Amino acid sequence: MDRLTAGPLVDETGQTSIPGIYACGNVLHVYDIVDQLSKEAKSVGQAAAAYIANGQSQLPLLRVQAGAGIKYVVPQQISAHGKRLLSFRVTTPGRNKYIIVKSGRKTIKQQIKQRVNPPELIQLEVNLPPLLAGNTIKVEIR
Numbered sequence: 001m002d003r004l005t006a007g008p009l010v011d012e013t014g015q016t017s018i019p020g021i022y023a024c025g026n027v028l029h030v031y032d033i034v035d036q037l038s039k040e041a042k043s044v045g046q047a048a049a050a051y052i053a054n055g056q057s058q059l060p061l062l063r064v065q066a067g068a069g070i071k072y073v074v075p076q077q078i079s080a081h082g083k084r085l086l087s088f089r090v091t092t093p094g095r096n097k098y099i100i101v102k103s104g105r106k107t108i109k110q111q112i113k114q115r116v117n118p119p120e121l122i123q124l125e126v127n128l129p130p131l132l133a134g135n136t137i138k139v140e141i142r
């Protein structure tokens with residue numbers, strides 16, 4: 001379990017630390033609008049169906065951490081490189097803030113947001129390269 005979300009730890013397919021057990025929706029973390037979660041829930045359902053068909057899943061490769069100014073990030077683990085959607089909340093309101101996704105000292109993505117607010121879920125797509133320092137990425141806000 002993730003003590004910050006009070007939900008299970010999942011990878012980008014929604015798989016929990018128990019192989020074959022998947023989670024999506026508000027049981028993972030609270031979504032603001034149902035549209036955000038129904039899109040993700042569809043892909044989690046497809047991953048669960050693939051698990052049933054193939055009986056195997058990938059092991060997590062990367063850890064995803066909440067850095068400065070970020071309350072939590074979902075998924076907390078990622079099992080494959082490529083385009084991934086990160087969902088997170090900030091800890092405090094702010095204006096003209098940079099959302100930064102880093103691995104070690106390397107910046108993977110940086111995006112400015114005119115307004116950030118803890119009640120508003122932020123979703124950001126990142127393209128993760130194969131080699132990342134310490135197999136960890138961190139989301140922070142400055």
Ligand SMILES: Cc1cc2nc3c(=O)[nH]c(=O)nc-3n(C[C@H](O)[C@H](O)[C@H](O)COP(=O)(O)OP(=O)(O)OC[C@H]3O[C@@H](n4cnc5c(N)ncnc54)[C@H](O)[C@@H]3O)c2cc1C
Binds near residue numbers: 031032033
């Ligand atoms: C007051 C309020 C207003 C909202 N307004 C909007 C809006 O206008 N537009 C919008 O897009 N989103 C809105 N949302 C958000 C939206 O409702 C949620 O994002 C969405 O419903 C979450 O879907 P879910 O399937 O993950 O969880 P839920 O819809 O909560 O479904 C979980 C289901 O699991 C059942 N359950 C729980 N525990 C168990 C158990 N142990 N065994 C069996 N069943 C169980 C529950 O009874 C429930 O039916 C609002 C939310 C709230 C609280």
